[in-house]
Amino acid sequence: MKKVLFATTALIATAGMAAAEVSMSGYGRFGLDYNSANERVVGRSKTNITSRLRLQFDMTAETDAGVAFNARYRAQAESRDGVAGTGAFNGARFGVSYNGVTVNVGNIIGAVENAPGLYATGTRSAGTGIDGMGFHQIAIKTNGGTVFNWDAYSSAGAGSNGIEVLYSAGGFTGHVSYSQRNGGTVAGSAGGEDRTGVMATYSFGDYYVTAAMQSSSVPLNDITFAAAGGNFGAFGAKLAYGSTDQVDSFTLEGNMDIGAASNVLVWVNSADAPGSVSTVKGDGGVDGTSFGINYQYDLGGGATVVAGYVDEADDDNQFQAGVYFSF
């Protein structure tokens, strides 16, 4: 799987002291989205523009002793299902790093969210197609599907307002995150749902294994996740397992480079969801098999052509094609 990394730095203060700077980066993506689910929405076309512009500001400062501070701030505008939106800044994440240990507060990454193997490997959307197409390949599901019931960096909202610690050494990364909803307090004794996430991953050569879990005061949001994957020359493969109180599911994923610039990724998810069996096409049932395919062609210069197809467990299907460009 090819990687395209862009980091464009706006500002460097070089006044004889450690550097403090703001960098801007992001991506634009746009394309066509066919979604059979839209045939059941009055007045909505089945084919729409899907687009997003993401503009990200990363701030850094480093003390004389080498302690690194950072913050991340984003604004993005999207169009989906025929409705275009405007942009606003999200909540900020603040971080401090030293000797492989990072502590973040605010709009944290989240331990489960950070697990390698959770999202599709190396696709521009981190899912299928232009906008992820509902991220049906993620193995963590409830009867409502993949509902992102774990702490994760929010691009459009304030986020979890939590605290997390990450540690990396050699091939090992450990990650513990904590947040409390409806108040997001540190002490944890008051207010709404609290979530504790733990993730550990080890990579050796071209392979990795990962385990993650989330313990929540809301039982439905207790999560277990495990994944293993690797690259074998031009081929890559991944097996992921996710479990909640309602659904156990496996995702098998494979990808292959074709020539110098193309990559095809195929995934199949099998979900055991006794409480969410589909009886009518498009009823949102999760039980059964879903699959998808993602094709990417690297145009160089940060631009990529992307096409994707997804067949959902309830027989709805989607197709998307368009372009990404990084800046």
Next chain:
Amino acid sequence: MKKVLFATTALIATAGMAAAEVSMSGYGRFGLDYNSANERVVGRSKTNITSRLRLQFDMTAETDAGVAFNARYRAQAESRDGVAGTGAFNGARFGVSYNGVTVNVGNIIGAVENAPGLYATGTRSAGTGIDGMGFHQIAIKTNGGTVFNWDAYSSAGAGSNGIEVLYSAGGFTGHVSYSQRNGGTVAGSAGGEDRTGVMATYSFGDYYVTAAMQSSSVPLNDITFAAAGGNFGAFGAKLAYGSTDQVDSFTLEGNMDIGAASNVLVWVNSADAPGSVSTVKGDGGVDGTSFGINYQYDLGGGATVVAGYVDEADDDNQFQAGVYFSF
């Protein structure tokens, strides 16, 4: 007419591949606005501050084969009629260009909006005075005045969520745009108003001719527009014609450089609007003659002094004076 162009580029990634970058630009403007219409608004002074700060982000990326991607994103804050506002990002426009052909999606320019001769020639506001003063010089009118009933890039909202194609070769530019409101779908079979715009312009030496039209599913928004103009040494002149179901109007405009840094522009609009005859001062009637004058003095460094006066068809009048600076 003098032009002041500023393009300030924040970021250039030079990692042995084609460039991807973010550039910031914009302008600040502020001054005093006298508007006789405000005498009919309880609690509002006739003279107010008018101001705007526009901060624009332009993102670009170019593939190895020379295909150029871009996106445009804006945030601006305004004060008008004594009410100051805050800022937010608008909807994004995404574009791809190759060999003179450009395709944009999202917050598109719009074919009619892009017609040379639609706005005042070379004034900092694209109209009269600091903030355009209602843009009474635009020849496209309905009984409500100039109501901007064509697709155009929105600086404060999500925009048209449309698609457009532009083609330029030699002195020729052609432009076709399409959008659908209340859903903005591509297929065009569902939802609200859809608009198709076409514009063609040809420039030869210092002269140009333009024709543009918009066909809408809402009859009032069917538009015909034509213009011709040119420069004759220190003098410039333009004749524009606009027609809707309700109003036919002509605008005649002339401008003259005075010395090295000044320019004066004068325009007269004659509107035939049988359904909008003014009977009382300030009733918003469109039928008849309006005129305006705009004076600019280039201070250098991107700064300009601007003053304007407008006499409307219903005998309301406005005066503005202030400054612009680009960055």
Next chain:
Amino acid sequence: MKKVLFATTALIATAGMAAAEVSMSGYGRFGLDYNSANERVVGRSKTNITSRLRLQFDMTAETDAGVAFNARYRAQAESRDGVAGTGAFNGARFGVSYNGVTVNVGNIIGAVENAPGLYATGTRSAGTGIDGMGFHQIAIKTNGGTVFNWDAYSSAGAGSNGIEVLYSAGGFTGHVSYSQRNGGTVAGSAGGEDRTGVMATYSFGDYYVTAAMQSSSVPLNDITFAAAGGNFGAFGAKLAYGSTDQVDSFTLEGNMDIGAASNVLVWVNSADAPGSVSTVKGDGGVDGTSFGINYQYDLGGGATVVAGYVDEADDDNQFQAGVYFSF
């Protein structure tokens, strides 16, 4: 008191004319906030995260004759008392400067706000601790406490939409500001509250004296303020006096550098507020004595460790500790 100044410049246009540019700067701060007042809020922890990310855009342009234009625009995201927010741009301030005279319009600084000695001397929060902790050290109070009833630059809102003139020559700075609320008109004859502020300050060597006042159409917002302060080697001291219709108060402040990187600041405020005598802990009474202490340690590179403690006149107390980093 040590100063850490960071100015990071994004963009410089050098096309043979005077410079126009956009610079980005700001700070991130985060830490823990203990506030005894939160024990009276159901479902809120007494200890919470307090954080802010400020991203500031400063635009400048300079005419050929040396007249400088500028604008300031901010977006920031905060978390306080367990509630995290997102960000948006504020209202803009526009300025023009020449030969020591500056005229600003829009989201103005405000004459009283600009008085040296109003805020805590040299602390990162301009108050105590990470987020100012309610700014109880400010000598201008009403029966409701320090309610910021003077014109000041608003980081999150549209601001005063006023006009101000500043003049500096030698050690002297004079500042006159004017705004009108609920309409913010220039003429001043219509609409809501209008405020006129005047400030004069003179610095000689390491010492300064300041006087400021605000005259408002709302009697409660008439303000008198005076301060004097200075540095004596590693020591600094300040005495400030503030008066409104309801409260007269004095603030005495001292600070001391400790070693090469630390500074401790202590303040005591004595308020004579006959209409706001505290009878029960935490009832918000202003009459009496409040005090606070702020400790800072400069980590270099724009980063600072900050801790603060405040004891309020009504016996509520607060403690905060965390970090700041500038960029």
